[in-house]
Amino acid sequence: MALAAERLRTRLADSFPSAWRAIAARVPRHAFIPDTVWIEDGDGPVPIRRGDDPERWLDACYADRPLITQLDDGDDSGRGYITSSASKPSIVADMLQAAEVRPGMRVLEIGSGTGWNAALLAARTGPDRVTTIEVDPSLADHARRSLGAAGWRVAVVTGDGTRGHAPGAPFDRVLSTAAVQRVPSAWVEQTAAGGQILTPWGTTFHNGVLARLAVHGDGTASGRFTGNAAFMWIRGQRRPHAVVEEQVLPEHDYTEHRTDLHPYEPIGDFDARFAIGLRMPTGAGEVVVFDGDRPGDPNFTVYLMAPETGSWAEWRITPDSAGAYRVRQHGPRRLFDELCAAYQWWQRLGRPRRDRFGLTATTGGDQTVWIDDPAHPASETDRH
Numbered sequence: 001m002a003l004a005a006e007r008l009r010t011r012l013a014d015s016f017p018s019a020w021r022a023i024a025a026r027v028p029r030h031a032f033i034p035d036t037v038w039i040e041d042g043d044g045p046v047p048i049r050r051g052d053d054p055e056r057w058l059d060a061c062y063a064d065r066p067l068i069t070q071l072d073d074g075d076d077s078g079r080g081y082i083t084s085s086a087s088k089p090s091i092v093a094d095m096l097q098a099a100e101v102r103p104g105m106r107v108l109e110i111g112s113g114t115g116w117n118a119a120l121l122a123a124r125t126g127p128d129r130v131t132t133i134e135v136d137p138s139l140a141d142h143a144r145r146s147l148g149a150a151g152w153r154v155a156v157v158t159g160d161g162t163r164g165h166a167p168g169a170p171f172d173r174v175l176s177t178a179a180v181q182r183v184p185s186a187w188v189e190q191t192a193a194g195g196q197i198l199t200p201w202g203t204t205f206h207n208g209v210l211a212r213l214a215v216h217g218d219g220t221a222s223g224r225f226t227g228n229a230a231f232m233w234i235r236g237q238r239r240p241h242a243v244v245e246e247q248v249l250p251e252h253d254y255t256e257h258r259t260d261l262h263p264y265e266p267i268g269d270f271d272a273r274f275a276i277g278l279r280m281p282t283g284a285g286e287v288v289v290f291d292g293d294r295p296g297d298p299n300f301t302v303y304l305m306a307p308e309t310g311s312w313a314e315w316r317i318t319p320d321s322a323g324a325y326r327v328r329q330h331g332p333r334r335l336f337d338e339l340c341a342a343y344q345w346w347q348r349l350g351r352p353r354r355d356r357f358g359l360t361a362t363t364g365g366d367q368t369v370w371i372d373d374p375a376h377p378a379s380e381t382d383r384h
């Protein structure tokens with residue numbers, strides 16, 4: 001087992017960017033992974049238990065895939081929603097590289113999870129420079145124990161990371177491993193001038209970019225979007241889970257029309273979907289669900305749902321309706337119409353890639369998304 005772990009650890013470390021390779025080799029991932037984890041197999045989470053199959057568990061610890069470490073906030077009677085995971089190692093490596101962490105820096109990590117990323121950061125910065133915050137007490141305990149057992153001097157705080165950690169401020173880097181829709185003002189306040197905030201960022205319509213913000217020392221932080229990495233939402237900014245059977249009811253009235261727009265164009269295109277998310281009105285929760293979209297299944301339905309208003313749109317795709325797909329809409333928000341308007345806006349702009357967009361966040365809690373430079377807003381300022 002020890003030899004196998006050594007071999008796997010070396011292989012994983014070799015996949016890291018050169019600046020992080022020696023560090024990854026010093027921080028064995030399996031020392032942070034709980035004895036029971038789950039992997040996604042398409043039909044839901046499948047458990048892997050170290051006690052049942054130690055080799056499979058060890059292989060999973062070093063595979064380039066996320067490992068689910070908690071479901072439903074630890075509630076065994078839940079629906080199986082993922083609430084914590086050990087992020088995919090290549091994404092961890094990308095984020096560490098993007099954060100430009102150097103020895104001696106003070107780093108605040110949001111979302112301790114297993115503690116592995118905090119250990120990597122500590123191996124880079126040196127002892128007592130990293131603080132990590134975890135909202136879930138049992139996960140925080142796990143991270144604290146694992147970091148302590150491996151000898152990494154990291155402060156693990158149990159609490160809400162959207163508040164940052166004022167006693168440890170100012171930080172040179174704030175690095176979140178949970179996605180936000182609004183950059184918390186505390187992160188801007190608690191980062192030193194010249195420092196950086198790196199966080200997964202998304203909208204109710206799209207989750208999958210990183211915001212890399214330079215902190216200016218005048219109460220603002222700004223920078224472009226980059227990357228392709230979907231993280232779980234930070235607690236406090238989670239969207240309600242929408243289940244088609246609960247939202248789309250037989251007794252609902254609806255309007256119906258046909259469209260030649262195939263979902264592949266606005267939803268299948270990463271940049272289009274990102275941009276559409278910037279324009280869909282915020283605060284009402286759009287959720288996209290594909291139903292019946294399996295390999296080889298030519299029939300499928302896309303649902304857009306805004307659970308807070310009860311609105312939904314159903315977009316039915318069948319081969320015999322090519323070019324005239326059926327759309328039904330219910331409720332005060334016309335979600336399909338909103339999507340089309342946002343898609344047309346993006347097309348009129350010349351279909352810009354996501355990295356032409358950026359974000360400015362302030363200590364007052366305002367957030368503005370812009371295109372090309374902060375003088376050209378791409379969405380209304382989202383006021384605190």
Ligand SMILES: C[S@@+](CC[C@H](N)C(=O)[O-])C[C@H]1O[C@@H](n2cnc3c(N)ncnc32)[C@H](O)[C@@H]1O
Nearest residue numbers: 084111112113114117134135160161177234235
């Ligand atoms: C993708 S996991 C983090 C992975 C972790 N960095 C690692 O190395 O294993 C995201 C974590 O963020 C935590 N989280 C969610 N909301 C939070 C909040 N408001 N404050 C602190 N942690 C939060 C979740 O409980 C979860 O453990």
